[in-house]
Amino acid sequence: MIRQSGSYRQRLFTFLSSRAHVNTNLSLSRISLLMELLSSWIKVKLFHKSPAVSVGVDVQVESLDAISEVDMDFTMTLYLRHYWKDARLAFKSNNNLSMTFDGRLVKKIWVPDMFFVHSKRSFTHDTTTDNVMLRVYPDGKVLYSLRVTVTSMCSMDLSRFPLDTQTCSLEIESYAYTDDDLMLYWKKGNRSLNTDEKISLSQFLIQDFHTTTKLAFYSSTGWYNRLYINFTLRRHVFFFLLQTYFPATLMVMLSWVSFWIDRRAVPARVPLGITTVLTMSTIITGVNASMPRVSYIKAVDIYLWVSFVFVFLSVIEYAAVNYLSTLQERKERALRERMPCTCGLVHPGTMSASYSEVDANTTGNYGSMPRNGVKRERMLVQLMENDQVTGHVSSGTYSSAAIDTHAIDKYSRVMFPGSYILFNFIYWSIYS
Numbered sequence: 186m187i188r189q190s191g192s193y194r195q196r197l198f199t200f201l202s203s204r205a206h207v208n209t210n211l212s213l214s215r216i217s218l219l220m221e222l223l224s225s226w227i228k229v230k231l232f233h234k235s236p237a238v239s240v241g242v243d244v245q246v247e248s249l250d251a252i253s254e255v256d257m258d259f260t261m262t263l264y265l266r267h268y269w270k271d272a273r274l275a276f277k278s279n280n281n282l283s284m285t286f287d288g289r290l291v292k293k294i295w296v297p298d299m300f301f302v303h304s305k306r307s308f309t310h311d312t313t314t315d316n317v318m319l320r321v322y323p324d325g326k327v328l329y330s331l332r333v334t335v336t337s338m339c340s341m342d343l344s345r346f347p348l349d350t351q352t353c354s355l356e357i358e359s360y361a362y363t364d365d366d367l368m369l370y371w372k373k374g375n376r377s378l379n380t381d382e383k384i385s386l387s388q389f390l391i392q393d394f395h396t397t398t399k400l401a402f403y404s405s406t407g408w409y410n411r412l413y414i415n416f417t418l419r420r421h422v423f424f425f426l427l428q429t430y431f432p433a434t435l436m437v438m439l440s441w442v443s444f445w446i447d448r449r450a451v452p453a454r455v456p457l458g459i460t461t462v463l464t465m466s467t468i469i470t471g472v473n474a475s476m477p478r479v480s481y482i483k484a485v486d487i488y489l490w491v492s493f494v495f496v497f498l499s500v501i502e503y504a505a506v507n508y509l510s511t512l513q514e515r516k517e518r519a520l521r522e523r524m525p526c527t528c529g530l531v532h533p534g535t536m537s538a539s540y541s542e543v544d545a546n547t548t549g550n551y552g553s554m555p556r557n558g559v560k561r562e563r564m565l566v567q568l569m570e571n572d573q574v575t576g577h578v579s580s581g582t583y584s585s586a587a588i589d590t591h592a593i594d595k596y597s598r599v600m601f602p603g604s605y606i607l608f609n610f611i612y613w614s615i616y617s
Contacts, residue, residue, distance in 0.1 A: 187544045237365055239373030240297050241268040241356065242412055246380040247332075252353075252418070252497055254343065255477050258305055259353050259422065267297050267329040268372055275325035288317035296329050302356035302401075302411065307335035336592060344478070346483045347425040348616040350392070353412040358401060362409075369410035371396050378414060389418040429485060433468055433492040434609075438459050440499035441584075444594045448506050460501035465493045484616050491612075495605055506593050 220386040245264040252259045276284075301307055309331050309494075310316040316332035341352035359367045364468075378396045397413040440461040443454045468488045476483070 190509055213327045223554035227567070237267055237368040239368045239370065241370055243372045243377035244414060246384065248381065249384055249386060249391070251309055252386065254341060257337050257339055258336055259476065260334065262334045262353060264330060264332055268326065270326045274321050274326045274327060276323055276493055278323040281323055283320050286319045291317055291319050291329070296364065298360045299362045301335045302358050303338040304337060304510060305336045307333060309333050312482055343479055343483050344481055345616055347420050347422055348484055350417060350419045352415060352417045357412040358409050364409040364410050369412055372411060378417065388421055388424065391416060392419050393417040405460060405611060412506060425485070428467065429472055430488065433465065433489055436464050437495045437605060440496045443499055443503055444598045448594070455501050461496045462500060465496050469493065487611060491517050495601065499601065502593065502597050508533065509593070533613055
């Protein structure tokens with residue numbers, strides 16, 4: 186062991202004397218004894234050739250703050266406590282009382298060099314003073330506690346988002362000492378991890394907290410003990426039902442309204458289809474804006490894109506109806522052009538009857554159209570009867586063509602809702 190200089194003894198004695206107010210039973214003679222023990226202390230492992238130092242760890246989780254899918258990390262505030270024994274710190278005590286010190290003494294002695302594996306940011310709280318505590322017991326046992334906030338990486342699988350369950354871990358390990366020098370373990374097993382009952386998250390339900398211990402190997406330095414704080418989070422889906430699933434479903438249902446609108450009402454059906462398509466595009470863009478750019482398909486992507494396809498197909502359905510109606514009208518027009526034109530001819534009997542009515546009710550207007558509205562309607566009925574006799578089928582054919590075209594809309598009124606309900610049944614059966 187290496188002896189410290191007299192000046193160091195004097196500074197240490199002054200320091201310990203200033204801390205005597207922590208415990209009124211702490212006499213100056215005991216402080217002097219502790220000073221003599223610490224006078225031979227150097228900031229290295231307890232003994233160069235001693236067995237591995239056993240350091241027990243327990244954790245009190247104060248809060249679980251932010252969990253970010255974009256950055257793939259989480260933030261946790263915890264009380265990290267270390268327990269080990271060093272016979273060189275043992276002292277005589279009549280009442281078996283411990284001595285407690287703050288962070289100023291910690292800077293002068295050896296403590297386990299713990300760090301958080303895969304951490305992005307971490308710091309020890311220092312308001313109003315450093316949140317560090319050192320407690321020494323008469324038999325040489327040491328309790329070293331500090332309050333830390335750490336932001337650590339959490340690799341999330343978002344393939345089932347937002348109906349997913351995530352498991353994250355906070356990993357603790359010695360930076361310099363391998364398992365031959367330092368043996369880390371959970372002091373009370375799984376009971377070494379305690380959580381505040383008030384811990385809650387806006388988007389997640391904390392299902393489980395548990396601890397594990399494993400060995401980590403580095404090719405250049407060797408094997409290290411690693412402690413894991415594992416916690417399982419299940420996402421609350423109600424927020425996404427209100428913000429994503431319900432609006433998408435309503436847009437799909439709104440697109441079905443066009444099946445009940447007359448095919449000739451182009452200004453009504455076309456804007457309705459375009460509006461629903463653009464709204465679905467906005468919903469998809471808004472969801473993906475708050476998510477990381479992963480290379481796989483998420484559950485919400487499947488639902489939104491299938492809904493988008495249903496909305497898009499409703500627009501295509503009207504295009505098909507309009508196109509088939511146009512083809513039907515062209516065929517009818519070509520058929521009428523190939524048939525003899527009898528639209529201006531009437532049978533002799535009908536012609537004479539018409540002229541007789543005109544002669545009987547008019548004065549000198551032979552061969553002219555009647556000016557009375559009733560008589561004009563009567564003439565129109567006669568001409569329609571003549572068309573039926575001569576084989577002209579303009580009005581009847583038009584009516585049958587309208588019925589044939591509307592059959593597509595009738596099928597769509599059943600097929601579209603039925604297919605979408607089937608999709609929802611399969612989707613929620615798989616991801617629920």
